[in-house]
Amino acid sequence: MALQHRAYQPLFPTGNKYLQQKWDKASYDLHKQKVKSATPTISKTPPKSYGHLAVKLKKLKLEEERKMKIKRENNMLMEKISHIMRTTGGVDNKNSYDVKSLGKKKRQLELLRITNENQMILFRLSQCRPHYNVRSWHEDWLKTLRVMDSIARYPRGQEKPSKKSNDAATHSLVTNNSNNKPESAENESS
Template identity: 70%
Template sequence: MKRCDIETPGQPRIGRTMMAHLAYQPLLPTGNKYLQQKWDKTSYDLHRGKVKSAKPTINTTPPKTYVHLAVKLKKQKLEEEWTMKIERENNMLMEKISHIMRTTGGIDNKNYYDRKSLGKEKQQLELLRITKENQMILSRLSECRSHYNLKSWNEDWLKTLKVMDSIARYPRGRTNEQKEQDNSIKKHNDRDKEQKMSADATTHSRAGDKYNDKESEENENSKETSKKGSTGTEKQQDTAAYPEPKAPEESISPDALENPGSSDSL
């Protein structure tokens, strides 16, 4: 028995034992099985060739690249022209600079023309108008008189001072006098100290002990004088605060006799 591979259309190859009574079994009834086998084989080969040579209906290939889009000759030409222009201008500048370096230069930057403004006359007229208005305002302010009378104000103030003096219980201006006295005492003490310091600077170093004794004595004396001055001021304040009682005949005024209730009202 021999072994062979029989290929049938539409079926895989199957290894079968070659037997004398077996033959090709077509799908449809035929008169000659041998011829039908050949025909089926050719049709199957033709089908496989068509399948292998079949092309897709959708075009998936990349598009065609054009040379003028990739190279861009126009852009290259513009860049070349721009570089040529820059080089030409640079060469011109180099020639000018070299000429100036070789020579003193022929540039004249002096202007021999007068500056003129189109609105100069109008500006002058406006300035004249403003100055006239300012002069008129100044004349009005200088000619106008004051509405208030200073003399009457001064007279009213003097009257109020008299009334205040008559109404006040203690004499006015006493505190200012006391402050002036204190300031004069301080100035006198400061002068004494300065004189003492100048005298001490002239004395020799050996007389240091004597100087200390004198200074202590002078300080005591200044204290005593200050105490005396303070006691004097205190006495004055006491006399100002509590004046001495007058005689009964002088204390009663004729106005009080005529109007006995006036003192009570005050």
């Protein structure tokens, strides 16, 4: 071991290799100790937990109130069911409230007045005699039918002739009328 300092090669030139090795070893041991005792610059520990965030008292209070309300409603239902079981079990759904209206009397009087007026109008209409004579209308219609028959080309009871015979009849009527005009003009002049 005594000769180890001879095998040691310092980094920088030195006067005594033995002393340089001892100093380097001491600084290296110090460095190792510092590395072991070094603390991290970034914290790896979990964040600090606060009790009021973990417990959530408001939520617990609301939940407890909800459970109390449910329990109270269940008790009321149980009382109603036990009352129904003890008694006949009839349902009390009678409403003793009388409906009151401020304008009811006025509306009834108005309806009565309108009904009376309508009855009077109906009575007057039933007593009124008609101004029109249906028999004279019928006679006028029959007269109109006779006039229509007299001026019609074809009488009402018969069917119209076919198109070919219709064209021939029209042609013969036109020629007869053209022949009759001069004669009628001569008869009128004489």
